[in-house]
Amino acid sequence: MSESAKQAPSPKRTVDVWDLPVRLCHWAFALLVPAMWWTAENSEWGWHKRLGLLLLGLLLFRIVWGVVGSPTARFASFVRGPAAILAYLRSGSNGAIGHNPLGAVSVVVLLLAMLVQVSLGLFAGDPFDGATGPLNPLVGVLTADMLTDWHETFFDAIVVLIGLHLAAIAYYAAIKRNNLIGPMIGGKRTVESDVVGNAPAMWKAVLLSMAIAAGATAWIAVGAPPLG
């Protein structure tokens, strides 16, 4: 806001911010996490397992995409140290499109939390007592029991993190007058004319990320041979 006040009114234009895979992953997470909760609450274990594997695949895809994707998708482009986070908190502005240094923490923590939760689920259950994750046979019965308990408990942490995420979006909308939802849907946002937009993603990178994610997920789904 201070920038636009300082400078002569500069023409606004619309640029790309988020590539399609980033947006698809984001909204898939937003649908899958409640679905995982619902299927668990309603003992739909078959669906819980299938959707859990889908979530695992999307998480792996997003992580690979964070290396080979478009500039704003890449961890290297937005993950910053504490100094940058403090500087952002003081100035309140990022000066560029993409995740700000604080939002970057949110992205990494949310992705990691989902990855931890899905990983716990892979080992959860008891073969004599209902559904089991595909990696359940790799651990002893007591370890599996402990991981199952953690899997149940850790969901609370996910809920807290999602609450923070939504609160931040509401804060940006209400206080900072910055609509974060629109760009996450349409992929574009209006910027000052000197702000550079995101570069397009490459199809080869999409295929590579899909192949790695699908391959790893399929391997885990069948029990991670030859370990299993």
Added chain:
Amino acid sequence: MLRSLSRPILTIAASATLLSACAGENASEGEAGSQAAEEPAIIDVRQTNLEEIGDAFKAIRGQLEGESPDFAVLETQATMINANAQKVIDHFPEGTGMDAGFDTEALATIWERPEDFAAAHQALIEASEGMVAAAQSGDAATVQAQVGELGKSCKGCHDNFRVDDD
């Protein structure tokens, strides 16, 4: 921009409030014919009873995963499974299944096929007696073999009388 954003958020918040208000109303009114009846206490009793069996069975299998199982522990756990197993059938009075709208995985087949349910219950009792005997034998291989038998009796009941896992 603010307006367009805050409106859906407000709408969501308002619907959530309305929904929870409706849920509260249903529960307190308990209309005739609705499934808002209070959950029978027996559901909690039987779930605790079965969970204790599950935990004891895990403890037995945990012992077998170690270098040398403690047969005193095995016998204690097996005895507890046997004691809990006796009670199972009395914990399923008619009208306490999923179909009655309660938070349980008990299928209607329990009451549609009472003889099969009784047979499954009998299999559990026998397998648990076998586990007590196996623990007393002091032979890990015997206990291990009986784990398969007891597990089969757990699964036998879950497969037919508890909501499907897949």
